[in-house]
Amino acid sequence: MTTLNKVTAAHIAALREIAGDKNVLVDEESLDRYAQDETEDLHFLPEVVVKPETTAQVSKIMQLCQQELLPVTPRGGGTGLSGGALPQLGGVLLSMERFNKIIEIDERNLQVTTEPGVITEVLQNTVKEKGLFYPPDPSSRGTCFIGGNIAENSGGPKAVKYGVVKDYVLNLEVVLPSGEVIWTGANVLKNSTGYNLTQLVVGSEGTLGIVTKIVLRLIPLPKNDLLMLVPFRSAESACAAVSAIFRAGYTPSAMEFMERDALLWVTQFVDSSTVKIEDDIQAHLLIEVDGNYPEVLMQEMEGIAGIVEGYDIGEILFAEDSTQKDELWKLRRRVAEAVKANSVYKEEDTVVPRAELPVLLKGVKDIGAKYGFHSVCYGHAGDGNLHVNIIRGTLTEEQWNGTLTEGIREIFQLVKELKGTISGEHGIGLVQKNYLDIVFDDTSLRIMRQIKQIFDPNNILNRGKIFDC
Secondary structure (H helix, E strand, O other): OOOOOOOOOOHHHHHHHHHHHHHHHOOHHEEEEEEEEOOOOOOOOEEEOOOOOOHHHHHHHHHHHHHHHHOOOEEOOOOOOOOOOOOOOOOOEEEEEOOOOOEEEEOOOOOOEEOOEEEEEHHHHHHHHEEEOOOOOOOOOOOOEEEHHHHHOOOOOOHHHOHHHOOOEEEEEEEOOOOEEEOOOOOOOOOOOOOHHHHHHHHOOOOEEEEEEEEEEEEOOOOOOEEEEEOOOOOOHHHHHHHHHOOOOOOOOEEEEEEEEHHHHHHHHHHOOOOOOOOOEEEEEEEEEEEOOHHHHHHHHHHHHHHHHHEEEEOOEOOOOOOHOOOHHHHHOHHHHHHHHHEEEEEEEEEEOOHHHHHHHHHHHHHHHHHHHHHEEEEHHHEEEEEEEEEEOOOOOOHHHHHHHHHHHHHHHHHOOOOEEEOOOOOOOOOHHHHHHHOOHHHHHHHHHHHHHHOOOOOOEEEOOOOOO
């Protein structure tokens, strides 16, 4: 493996030539600000932070780093949960925050061209003003960047009906580790011209290139939605109800699972009185339907309510207006913050076929009892995507960084047995790479490493993420 070099004063001077003095940071306070994301309590200082503004600047930076063998870590909004934007090797932290322009909204073709540093919710609200819809909506949509969503192939609650980021990306401008600039595809809905480089870059976690422009497809904005919160006396029953709803022919626009502690903690965290959590309630499903015809949506909601009534539920809360809808969504979207406020935690992003959710949830709890850890689970139940938050609490250092890894491995082995995989939307990054052998054989891993080698022969770009080459 190529040995990478430390950043020198001469390198910093060259970076300032490229990006401007004010956009190259080396002071301790600035470096510390870019040393962490939302992954556990991990902290790695870069040697220098560079904030380019144009594709040409990114190209020149990558040419310099390639020539001088400097490690480069690309960074978006810093909301990642797998350590993908952590500069664990020091080196150059390449922040894309100045790439913050929406370049064009093409209403005729239902497309938007954007830079990667645009906040996801800003993009959604901007196209919404024109009656258009960009569905992928991770919980961090108010702070995460579109570029980071591309890197992780993000999903969110709407994915159950509308799909994830990969389903909306048409074309990407990418700066390769060599500094060369390519477009990966075309601005069309169908493309069988050569290998699909666009979809190869989506979800590659910043290991193959730096995305500098993005072309996304849009859809017309649904005019109406209805929302309900269903309490269950058994968490496994809540999971079982999910598959039953789909088998009955309904496709909600969102179906979110929160077990008791998740909703209890977030209710306390945001000081909300919207939901009264009864003593015998162990989990909730937040279910949304959307479309253009209110009478059809009401029929769907009534049909779904009829199905869940067979799963030992409490009183269903139907959101009466937009204010109550917003409050319920706020509770779901801020669960991760509430969990983090209670304790350091490890979040495992499991995904299984949705009918296997009850087995997965029971298995997680059984493994937790075996290894002595408490978990708080929530996630996108409609996709079979369960976020397992393992709470550190009073676990010792030896338990947290030692025996706990055995418990996590057992969870992932269970996921594999259930025909699932170890990440649905958070990526592998720095913290999950030691578990890849559970879901991939040696041949598959070899092919992935060879792809990385083709794009980045000196392994300067986000080295150590996904796997060690």
